[in-house]
Amino acid sequence: MDKFLPSQKPPKNLGVEKIPQFVTIGFDDNERSGFTPQKGTEGVKWAVDTFANRKNPDGANCSCAFYFTSSYITDDAVEPPHLVKKSWKYAFDKGCEIGCHTHSHPDGSKFSVEEWLSEINRCIDDLTKPYKDGDDGENSGIGVSREKIFAFRTPYLSYNANTLKAVEKTGFVYDCSLEEGFQDEQDGKNFYFPYTLDEGSPGNKFTHLQNPEIEEIGCHAGIWEVPAHAVIVPPDDLCEKYGIAKGLRKKCARLQSYFNEDDGKITGLDYNCLVEFQMSGEEFLATLKYTLDLRLAGNRAPFVFGGHTGIYSQEYDSEPPIKISEKERQKVIEDFLDYALAKGEVFVVSPIKIIEWMRNPKEL
Secondary structure (H helix, E strand, O other), X not given: OOOOOOOOOOHHHOOHHHOOEEEEEEEEEOOOXXXXXXXXXXXXXXXXXXXXXXEOOOOOEOOOEEEEOHHHHOOOXXXXXXXXXXXXXXXXXXXXXXXXXXXXOOOOOOOOHHHHHHHHXXXXXXXXXXXXXXXXXXXXXXXXXXXXXXXXXXXXXXXXXXXXXXXXXXXXXXXXXXXXXXXXXXXXXXXXXXXXXXXXXXXXXXXXXXXXXXXXXXXXXXXXEOOEEOEEOOOHHHHHHHOOOOOHHHHHHHHOOOOOOOOOEEOOEHHHHHHHOOOOHHHHXXXXXXXXHHHHHOOOOOEEEEEEHHHHOOOOOOOOOOOOOHHHHHHHHHHHHHHHHOOOOEXXXXXXXXXXXXXXXXXX
């Protein structure tokens, strides 16, 4: 069984300049297919094509991960389920990674192990049912085999000690629900590489100290954590370099009282950047670029970022509403990928590929 303790050093102490800089984006929920007759350029289909149409330095297609909320293929709540199924199968057939994001997207911070397992197993059952083109019923899914569902992410990044017990019982390879990088001594150049939970999670322990209501998860031997790293807003002296006006950190502090101007850290999800902090396209892109450049100037820990394909559709609704159009939101992700790949040292891959590399690291 794997045992990789949290480390700020590359595996086997490879020289930093000799390791690839991995970027991975995992998309949650995935309720908008991109296959509705009047659309076709948003949601899941947009995300799949955005990555599949770009190449890594080794010539392989870029890829991403999808963490599916299976109620969207059993209930006619957003789009006809057969269209959502079609888009999810499209993602799988294009080589994207498949994960579980529960069935009904609950806040499970008070859940028992049995309640977590009920949500997880229902999602797995729905995903593994055979695919039937055009079928809206609950007896069809996307036809993915169980062993190809590698991971779990909890809704809202909200968890308790029972969450990881359920993940362990279910036999997932990895979890990606725990936040890392908010510790005072971490600055974007020295974030942790993915690790196994044999001795728990340092990010979880830090969060528990800050807020005792968030439980310590304990130890779970061999279960990998691909943590949700913080992104970092550029400081004033670097804003011009990234094409934005000074004062983004002050703006963020005005919008959310918990934001720390000194370190500039935000939970690494597009929702937080675009809704909570009301970023423009230029500000969102600058934050992604700056965070990546810190990695490249530091230990090259993988850049792990969380997205929601629904945010990149015209129908997405939030309060407060996002200030920029879905085309501008899409362009941020597309421009960021092009910026990253132009460096020649960046590989845009799914998380399971990062774990495979951690187990058998190879030089760039």
